[in-house]
Amino acid sequence: xxxxxxxxxxxxxxxxxxxxxxxxxxxxxxxxxxxxxxxxxxxxxxxxxxxxxxxxxxxxxxxxxxxxxxxxxxxxxxxxxxxxxxxxxxxxxxxxxxxxxxxxxxxxxxxxxxxxxxxxxxxxxxxxxxxxxxxxxxxxxxxxxxxxxxxxxxxxxxxxxxxxxxxxxxxxxxxxxxxxxxxxxxxxxxxxxxxxxxxxxxxxxxxxxxxxxxxxxxxxxxxxxxxxxxxxxx
Numbered sequence: 001x002x003x004x005x006x007x008x009x010x011x012x013x014x015x016x017x018x019x020x021x022x023x024x025x026x027x028x029x030x031x032x033x034x035x036x037x038x039x040x041x042x043x044x045x046x047x048x049x050x051x052x053x054x055x056x057x058x059x060x061x062x063x064x065x066x067x068x069x070x071x072x073x074x075x076x077x078x079x080x081x082x083x084x085x086x087x088x089x090x091x092x093x094x095x096x097x098x099x100x101x102x103x104x105x106x107x108x109x110x111x112x113x114x115x116x117x118x119x120x121x122x123x124x125x126x127x128x129x130x131x132x133x134x135x136x137x138x139x140x141x142x143x144x145x146x147x148x149x150x151x152x153x154x155x156x157x158x159x160x161x162x163x164x165x166x167x168x169x170x171x172x173x174x175x176x177x178x179x180x181x182x183x184x185x186x187x188x189x190x191x192x193x194x195x196x197x198x199x200x201x202x203x204x205x206x207x208x209x210x211x212x213x214x215x216x217x218x219x220x221x222x223x224x225x226x227x228x229x230x231x232x233x234x
Contacts, residue, residue: 104192138232144190146220147174147211161200167213174200174211186234195233 149167151157159167161174163184173196175183183198190196193212202211210230214220 139229141227141229142208142210144210144228145225146214146223148214148217148220163199165199169213169215171197172200172213173198174202176202176206176209177204178207189231189233190228
């Protein structure tokens with residue numbers, strides 16, 4: 001082999017070795033770049049997850065604040081509602097008391113007028129039977145209760161009384177049959193409840209009793225049963 005051929009071969013081998021080394025280095029650099037990109041992408045994903053968690057925590061805190069605010073508003077509304085109900089109850093109680101007082105005044109006026117009417121009638125009696133004073137009006141202690149013209153209590157719903165009248169709440173009264181002759185179709189005064197017309201009869205199982213027609217069964221139950229001294233006006 002000539003000297004020139006040997007030099008050429010050595011040069012060629014050196015070039016090949018250098019190319020291999022350069023290629024290897026380039027592959028290493030490429031792999032490093034790829035790994036670096038993957039690392040950066042992983043960091044970004046991790047940061048996104050952290051940011052998402054922070055936002056979720058912030059959303060949870062905001063929701064808790066809204067719940068607390070709504071709870072405070074509900075408490076305030078509840079207090080305002082209670083105050084309004086108490087005020088309404090007090091106003092209604094005052095109105096009811098005023099109505100009761102007004103009704104008592106009207107009943108007293110009616111009683112006074114009825115007594116005056118009785119006094120005028122008694123003055124027309126003959127001298128053989130001198131009239132009695134208003135204070136001498138007959139009084140009777142009866143067992144008084146309330147009733148309504150319902151089927152449950154009267155066995156019918158036509159509103160007619162046993163004495164061919166009509167049941168009128170707060171006006172009509174029913175007397176027990178043992179007192180029918182003395183009280184039928186006459187007016188009486190019941191203290192605290194005014195003047196009533198007796199034009200109805202009670203059942204045969206009751207004696208020395210009086211039933212007052214009420215607006216409802218609830219009112220009748222509330223009235224209950226009690227002994228009351230009533231005044232016969234007629």
